[in-house]
Amino acid sequence: MSKISIPLGPQHPGLKEPINFGLVLEGEQIDKATVNLGYNHRGIEKAAEERTYIQDIYLLERVCGICSHSHTTCYITCVEEIAKAEIPERAKAIRVLVAELERIHSHLLWLGIAAYEIGFDTLFMYVWRDREQVLDCLELVGGNRVHYAINTLGGVRRDITPEIKAELLKRVDILEARTKYYTTLATEETTVLARTQKVGVLPKDLAIKLGTNGPTGRASGLARDVRKDEPYLIYDKLDFKLITADTCDVFGRVVVRVLETVESCKIIRQVLNYLPEGPISIKVPWKVPEGEAVNRYEAPRGEDIHYVKGNGTDKPERVKVRAPTLANYHAVPHMLEGGWMADVPLVIAAIDPCMSCSDRALVTDRAAARSAVWSWEEMRRNGIEFYKRRGVDFSKVVLK
Amino acid sequence: MSDLELEERLKKRLEDKFGGDISEFTIQRRRRLWLTVKPERLVDMMRFLYSEMEFNHLSTITGMDLGENLAAFYHTTDQHTIITVRAKTPRATPVLPTVRDVFAGTESYERELEDLFGIKIEGLPPGRHYPLPDDFPPGQHPLRKDWKLTDAYPEPAVKEAK
Numbered sequence: 173m174s175k176i177s178i179p180l181g182p183q184h185p186g187l188k189e190p191i192n193f194g195l196v197l198e199g200e201q202i203d204k205a206t207v208n209l210g211y212n213h214r215g216i217e218k219a220a221e222e223r224t225y226i227q228d229i230y231l232l233e234r235v236c237g238i239c240s241h242s243h244t245t246c247y248i249t250c251v252e253e254i255a256k257a258e259i260p261e262r263a264k265a266i267r268v269l270v271a272e273l274e275r276i277h278s279h280l281l282w283l284g285i286a287a288y289e290i291g292f293d294t295l296f297m298y299v300w301r302d303r304e305q306v307l308d309c310l311e312l313v314g315g316n317r318v319h320y321a322i323n324t325l326g327g328v329r330r331d332i333t334p335e336i337k338a339e340l341l342k343r344v345d346i347l348e349a350r351t352k353y354y355t356t357l358a359t360e361e362t363t364v365l366a367r368t369q370k371v372g373v374l375p376k377d378l379a380i381k382l383g384t385n386g387p388t389g390r391a392s393g394l395a396r397d398v399r400k401d402e403p404y405l406i407y408d409k410l411d412f413k414l415i416t417a418d419t420c421d422v423f424g425r426v427v428v429r430v431l432e433t434v435e436s437c438k439i440i441r442q443v444l445n446y447l448p449e450g451p452i453s454i455k456v457p458w459k460v461p462e463g464e465a466v467n468r469y470e471a472p473r474g475e476d477i478h479y480v481k482g483n484g485t486d487k488p489e490r491v492k493v494r495a496p497t498l499a500n501y502h503a504v505p506h507m508l509e510g511g512w513m514a515d516v517p518l519v520i521a522a523i524d525p526c527m528s529c530s531d532r533a534l535v536t537d538r539a540a541a542r543s544a545v546w547s548w549e550e551m552r553r554n555g556i557e558f559y560k561r562r563g564v565d566f567s568k569v570v571l572k
Numbered sequence: 573m574s575d576l577e578l579e580e581r582l583k584k585r586l587e588d589k590f591g592g593d594i595s596e597f598t599i600q601r602r603r604r605l606w607l608t609v610k611p612e613r614l615v616d617m618m619r620f621l622y623s624e625m626e627f628n629h630l631s632t633i634t635g636m637d638l639g640e641n642l643a644a645f646y647h648t649t650d651q652h653t654i655i656t657v658r659a660k661t662p663r664a665t666p667v668l669p670t671v672r673d674v675f676a677g678t679e680s681y682e683r684e685l686e687d688l689f690g691i692k693i694e695g696l697p698p699g700r701h702y703p704l705p706d707d708f709p710p711g712q713h714p715l716r717k718d719w720k721l722t723d724a725y726p727e728p729a730v731k732e733a734k
Contacts, residue, residue: 213703218714382677383629401651402603466647466654477631494632502677
């Protein structure tokens, strides 16, 4: 049979972010796969050099819409290390709290997407309904659902009041109960098993060789977790399990993520009950001395690493970001090869890719720099104009 | 014994093996070691770290503009300690060897060095731009310190108001 090449993406069914895969098919089976990146490069590393350390917190938060706390925490630990600032224990605990809430939020989001790719839309809708609980928690703590911006130089911005603590504990119970239900569902439901077992296989030795990390690596039996291997913040004081699976397939990636979500619920309870009294931040001079630091952080998707170099001014000399997905991409062609075309979206989604994280670093949109918040009417007016130019007139439509 | 016993041991192993090819060796704190190696010994050192010392994970490569030199920082780890290996190359003719033969998943990091710093990576197979767009002006490398946004995207001329 002759082989056919199919370009998949940059717009593709795997996720709503741009990436391109080149697939060579023999019938419906994948003979060879390649990955092309770089559709979403924003120049964040260059931009970070032109902003102050404080401004960079908010810039780096926007590296990713989902692990926003991961990037700022990783960056800020580097800056605080260079500045030799020892932050209060309470601030460390709050950082861990937000980190684990974020992990739940990210893993549930992923579980929903995986269910959707499997074709199990009921599960997708259930999971995303329950995910609202954790988004509400994050809003309660940080004031926003996605970009919580809890970190600041020298600690955190907001404290946890007894009322917030009570509310979080209540919601974590709901989340844990629901996640346990999904664990049973995802590991026993025949349709889930049929779509995930022995799909997208990545053997352990290959996972090591390719530098795979996070839940993707752990599902291939790699017992690597920065929280355990090199404990930062207060992770050395917490009791939680490092979850691995040895099936090396999409099924393993599902299992690892749902069980990790349960562990995160445990961590959150421990942190809330531990929360030491004291201040939530210390003053750190805006000018950070010369020096360099490199730190790792276990983001929901895996190992996040930041390098920061200070030059004695209030702006960094260099900030380097490597998000976990970039290290996991190179494993995807290996997972796809030998598999079936119909499984492609699921296998891609199974590494929980985040394109904006990977392509972080150049083109500033000058039009967007003109910061303007559109009102609903303006947005609607713009929409009507947009479609009018394309020959459709929506101006007569009345919105109720 | 000092509390940096493990770090001292790692330092000694590397110095025994590479001796004079290493410079600027510092133990910054627990779990953090930094050193500079001559570019021609870079791949040997990566191979030694990978197969003899269990530093089998290259977290990332950080490109650096040091003025007269460009540099690449290879952050290798055994999951507990990070050894950062620096390799410097002159700005006029920046060339470094690829470490893909040792760490297979590093292609995108090396392409970043080529695109953003203009360091030629010897042994890297030809491929597309990453992460810059295909039509980015050739010869421009945005993360070099002398690069300005207007080099690639000139300000549109402002018309005089009449």
